[in-house]
Amino acid sequence: MSGKYLVTGGAGYVGSVVAQHLLEAGAEVTVLDNLSTGFREGVPAGAAFVEGDIRDAAKWLDPSYDAVLHFAAFSQVGESVVKPEKYWDNNVGGTLALLGAMREAGVRTLVFSSTAATYGEPVSTPITETDPTAPTSPYGASKLAVDHMITGEAKAHGLGAVSLRYFNVAGAYGEYGERHDPESHLIPLVLQVAQGRRDAISVYGDDYPTPDGTCVRDYIHVADLAEAHLLALKAARPGEHLICNLGNGNGFSVREVIETARRVTGHPIPEVPAPRRGGDPAVLVASADTARAKLGWTPSRADLAGIVADAWEFAQQTAGNAREQ
Numbered sequence: 001m002s003g004k005y006l007v008t009g010g011a012g013y014v015g016s017v018v019a020q021h022l023l024e025a026g027a028e029v030t031v032l033d034n035l036s037t038g039f040r041e042g043v044p045a046g047a048a049f050v051e052g053d054i055r056d057a058a059k060w061l062d063p064s065y066d067a068v069l070h071f072a073a074f075s076q077v078g079e080s081v082v083k084p085e086k087y088w089d090n091n092v093g094g095t096l097a098l099l100g101a102m103r104e105a106g107v108r109t110l111v112f113s114s115t116a117a118t119y120g121e122p123v124s125t126p127i128t129e130t131d132p133t134a135p136t137s138p139y140g141a142s143k144l145a146v147d148h149m150i151t152g153e154a155k156a157h158g159l160g161a162v163s164l165r166y167f168n169v170a171g172a173y174g175e176y177g178e179r180h181d182p183e184s185h186l187i188p189l190v191l192q193v194a195q196g197r198r199d200a201i202s203v204y205g206d207d208y209p210t211p212d213g214t215c216v217r218d219y220i221h222v223a224d225l226a227e228a229h230l231l232a233l234k235a236a237r238p239g240e241h242l243i244c245n246l247g248n249g250n251g252f253s254v255r256e257v258i259e260t261a262r263r264v265t266g267h268p269i270p271e272v273p274a275p276r277r278g279g280d281p282a283v284l285v286a287s288a289d290t291a292r293a294k295l296g297w298t299p300s301r302a303d304l305a306g307i308v309a310d311a312w313e314f315a316q317q318t319a320g321n322a323r324e325q
């Protein structure tokens with residue numbers, strides 16, 4: 001694959017895996033990241049690195065770029081409920097500046113990391129892209145606002161864009177994996193318990209209207225997700241904004257994830273009940289029919305045990321045995 005790409009947020013979890021896939025496909029990659037939640041060592045070796053903010057993207061974007069893949073954002077549902085202004089500022093304000101810089105530089109193709117959190121409580125399962133969007137968190141609302149901005153930019157200024165609405169990204173790709181600090185996502189937290197870095201996993205709510213009372217999510221392997229980004233670059237058409245869900249269409253409860261991690265790691269992984277976390281819908285499961293039809297995407301790593309095993313291998317490579325606070 002030829003071409004030159006700006007990857008915003010490429011020092012973070014998903015961005016680093018996608019940047020690595022682009023490099024392996026033969027592309028030229030520049031990562032733009034302010035390291036607010038990412039890590040310098042997460043940037044793949046073959047990529048150029050600019051430490052900077054997306055709000056200043058105009059300093060680095062030029063017409064030599066074929067497209068921008070935009071991952072840079074804050075993405076914690078719970079934090080967004082208590083600090084909404086942080087999410088509007090970075091996710092919406094930052095992307096507005098980035099779109100302006102792209103317009104000025106004449107870079108007219110965008111792939112954007114949207115989210116299942118744009119839908120809020122689903123009206124039916126699995127969720128399709130035409131379902132109502134009523135986010136239950138400022139994080140989801142900020143991402144939905146960006147999707148609307150991109151639609152306008154495509155109509156008014158000819159941008160060719162694809163928003164990929166990820167469900168729960170998990171797993172790892174070699175040396176690139178999930179490493180938020182502090183960690184807030186279920187699978188890496190569960191694996192920290194397996195490593196003895198935490199005493200127990202808190203289960204946020206066990207009275208949801210689900211079979212075992214805990215929240216159900218659609219876990220998608222980060223390498224399957226990365227492949228969708230490369231397909232999206234090919235599918236983008238000037239003046240059009242395509243929105244695609246990315247998930248496997250299978251829901252697993254928090255308890256099922258913990259049980260799977262016990263089997264994969266061979267560790268007991270104690271759990272403790274905890275109050276519900278603000279902004280969490282009970283069930284989020286994707287219909288990925290649009291991604292299959294429009295991108296030609298077929299996820300091939302849907303097995304939850306395999307996803308957890310890849311995350312476990314990454315956790316053991318990178319995390320050491322430090323106790324978490």
Ligand SMILES: NC(=O)c1ccc[n+]([C@@H]2O[C@H](COP(=O)([O-])OP(=O)(O)OC[C@H]3O[C@@H](n4cnc5c(N)ncnc54)[C@H](O)[C@@H]3O)[C@@H](O)[C@H]2O)c1
Binds near residue numbers: 012037054072113168
């Ligand atoms: N991980 C998931 O389950 C998931 C699910 C749905 C959507 N998403 C979206 O995918 C994207 C990547 O998520 P992730 O899990 O890799 O998060 P991450 O925190 O690991 O990566 C985000 C990266 O963006 C950088 N960044 C943030 N604000 C920036 C700014 N203003 N300028 C430059 N860099 C900035 C951070 O330093 C970090 O490296 C996000 O947009 C997120 O909303 C993630």
Ligand SMILES: O=c1ccn([C@@H]2O[C@H](COP(=O)(O)OP(=O)(O)O[C@H]3O[C@H](CO)[C@H](O)[C@H](O)[C@H]3O)[C@@H](O)[C@H]2O)c(=O)[nH]1
Binds near residue numbers: 284
């Ligand atoms: O210690 C924990 C951590 C999480 N959970 C639960 O596990 C489930 C998954 O939580 P994550 O934090 O791993 O993921 P989220 O579902 O909150 O959010 C992720 O998926 C969303 C869409 O599904 C958004 O895209 C968001 O960006 C992304 O972080 C939730 O029910 C959460 O309440 C626990 O019970 N204990």
